[in-house]
Amino acid sequence: MGGDHAPQVVVEGAKLASERLSDAHFIFFGDKKKIEQLCIINKFCEDRFSIRHFPEAIGPHDKPSIALRQGKMSSMNQAIHAVASKEAHCVVSAGNTGVLMALTMFGLKRLETVSRPAILAMFPNAHSMMCMLDLGANIEADATNLCQFGVMGECFARAVLGIEKPKIGILNVGEEDTKGYDALRDAANILRNKELGLNFVGFIEGDDIGKGTVDVVVTDGFTGNIALKTMEGTVKLLTSILRDSFNKSWFFGSLAKLFLYPIMKRFKNTTDPRLYNGAVFLGLNGISLKSHGGTDSVGFANAVEVAFNLVKVDFINQVQAGLLKLNQVNKSNNTSV
């Protein structure tokens, strides 16, 4: 029931995803009547989905603290609990991000090996795609947190981006080992340890995000959130300046538009935000994915596919194994020192 065009986009997106993922079964949580109607309109094959009637929905402006106390019967919370109770393998929602994060943390619980969960998302870069975490689950991150983000991000890039040995970098203000603050340098020293078998390239700078220097950008939630929003803002600013330049020279603008159409289409296809739709909450006992609230059915279907892939590769166990190794290497090094 969450997002700007729910439940329509959600049902349409699930239908689209069901065509690509032949062994997926969908459980909708929400207003049964509305969902049923939409399933009929979209010719959603009856044995591919089921519906749980929870008409109470979380609103876009609801506060996480209040939702935690009063939102137990909400469709969002019930969907999360279906994952906790192993009825479902993963949950995808286009609803209120803050509430989804709070309910997911509370409902799915943190993995024992994880100190702090993180939010990860994917972005286009000069080569193809990369992922970045944390984007705001935590304001600060110590060296242990950053190392765990690195390991979780590596598992994600392998599972979803299909990169065998993902390159990992820590976001900093320079590439030299001496740059930044203690937590960054300590984390780099740990991730550099060959026993971990990671493809750690060291520190990267803000412009490396778009350049494609690495597949996994590791950072604290404050810096990650600022970098993410700054990217979004810069894209908007550039496209608006470009649009203004067109409109101001209307003669050339109109002619150029004619020829530009196929080019702009190609440009849009490459930068289509629907391709990268979905922020993942990592470090929990289950898979929870946040789709952008304003996405359409194509974007929602892509988010579903990401969640489905994570289930297929047994992502949680991969993360567990990676984090156990990290802890062991850390312990044995601390003992030897």
Next chain:
Amino acid sequence: MGGDHAPQVVVEGAKLASERLSDAHFIFFGDKKKIEQLCIINKFCEDRFSIRHFPEAIGPHDKPSIALRQGKMSSMNQAIHAVASKEAHCVVSAGNTGVLMALTMFGLKRLETVSRPAILAMFPNAHSMMCMLDLGANIEADATNLCQFGVMGECFARAVLGIEKPKIGILNVGEEDTKGYDALRDAANILRNKELGLNFVGFIEGDDIGKGTVDVVVTDGFTGNIALKTMEGTVKLLTSILRDSFNKSWFFGSLAKLFLYPIMKRFKNTTDPRLYNGAVFLGLNGISLKSHGGTDSVGFANAVEVAFNLVKVDFINQVQAGLLKLNQVNKSNNTSV
């Protein structure tokens, strides 16, 4: 002698600036012979400049720590000392940023009212132009530092951007008063104080930088550097994707380019980095400006003009007055509590 095309770009840029700034006198520090020759080629009127022969130049890869010990006679250091000894009103260099910062801090000394100097630069936004600080002079910033950045940035926006009541915002992960960490919230509480007479709008997010929500973006040097580099990287990524889209559809691409030319020219004029050339070191007993090392004479002339304007409005005294007021308001509030 600093920058990718020195001293040519520097002399040409100064000549350009001299045409706009009729009451400016230029003192060149560097290789006398080379500079003299360039001045003749550029028809630089003899009574508008003088030359101090200091052939020793700081290299682009020189370390600040070594330059501080061994670079005393370098043209860069001598130019800075001309400001310290009041022979010159301001210094502009396209040389090694780290060394320039170190030599400037050492040569010009910190203003007594300033806890930490900061680096400020200007950027285009949806309306016109804004400035942001700190971009990397410090890795961390406490509430006092952030407030001082706000006051210094306000003075700069008034002097250079010509905004009477510049809007100031602190970069954070959300607009709500509860967002971020203590230093941000404490700084916001101080800047909000009406006795200061600032146009403080509160917290802003990364996408507000491009939107033009404020004229002065206040942040710590780590976050500021990441945001700045992320913006640069995003611009490069988008333009490269756009270029690729053109090249891939060569038929439409070639035709569109014909009509696009005047539009792209307009686009480039608006986003021309030469317009925003120059990072300023704030909080020192003198005006020091870093021009981009790769800029051309137009960019260098713009940097000179910014420095010139700061001198004209008696910027250092404005900053002093603003910071004294900040300290007073802070003290009286602390006493009353």
